[in-house]
Amino acid sequence: MLKVIVVDDEPLARKGMLVRLTAFPELQVVAECANGPDAIAAIQAQTPDLVFLDVEMPGMDGFAVLKALQERHIRLPYVVFVTAYDHYAFNAFEVQAVDYVLKPVEPERLKAAVEKVLTFHNAADSQKRTDKLAAAVARLTGDQPDTILERLDNAEPVVSDRYPEAISIKDSGEITRVQVQDIDWVDAAGDYMCIHTRDGQTHILRRTMKELESELDPRLFVRVHRSAIVNVNTIAKLQMLTNGEHQLVLTNGQAVKVSRSYKDRVKQVFSH
Template structure:
């Protein structure tokens, strides 16, 4: 192979990132040009370096691997090949087992990484733009449930691959009834064990049996911000960000509610204020 493929490694776990860098050093066909510890760094690095390949962690705070890929698809016409890295095998076969887009499970095994890199090299050597678009469309279709032909149409017109489709309402089942809660009416959400408490601007609280991760993926990230492992807030309801005497932060909402901000989400919250 004549070309050396330029690689960016993205993982929020320092040890996992270091381990991947050490393993990739064994492949003479690959050259790591950047390493990133979060999704925002990854987006900036990809747009700067224009790599051939992205080793992308799926589970990361603030912007996970899916969100990074979605953002890049809105910014770039030609995407790098992506090899997803995940500790959860339910992301694996059904979504990513297509040519040129692969996955490896954590902890990364040498043989599995070798197979993924060999698959990548074969795809790159036999690369065909139309074929690559078709493979990308397959992956996006499996992620979103959207028709592959529609995705290919956007690719041909150099439009973003993923549509920003977020539901206008969330259906909540309770005691044989289904309540339709408008997303725009949600002030904030907090977790209570296996349930989500959805607080709306009419003073009501609706109980939804779903994980915080699942609910976060249904909410437009331009309108809602994750502020804690167990809390999501509607940006429009944020009145102020306060620093407490113990060094912690909290949000004050327009309805008088205070919501704690965890350290891992503090920087994301500050972007709401333009800082």
């Protein structure tokens, strides 16, 4: 049997995962943790084979937990990431030992993740496990797997800060640095992005929505439409219109349409 630890700051999410894991006789849950520091202590004490690790947790998120384990030279278990966001493009992972599941967790998706871990476990050694984890973290951070492995060998932090604090915008021979935290929302205008900031200014950025979204922390920004991204801290309310569509009202009074394909992602903001 594989020893398992479940890490999630949401009690209902932990309970739901524990219930679903009872379907797998190969797994034995030895601990559940509500935050990063407790997870590190439990992993060190229990030496689990597998950890279901929530990516988004206050204070110390899942990435920080991985960094702390590496820095303390604690043996890395298999890791299945759990997240409410699909921003990280987990579906691109071609790995056996490290997988992901999206919240709310679907039984079939969880079964597939567990089967991947079990398959790899039957033939894996410590180096293969490290290689797979390095590949997964590389996908998350944009770094090369070799760089991740070099950091492991040198006892350096595995995960560096991914999201910039400011964005440089070139316009008419000038470069303006816009603090990311000051961005209220962004909308697309052809080949350009209109970045609307807290001080009422609008900055024009020549970049695609996909490129800009990759630079914005998904814990702070949510895609609400094919052509709109909103700072979650500026959302005042979500309205249902008479035609059945939805729109957000921001703290500055701005209304932003929510497309049907992004409605569930927006509702996640209101579940926290």
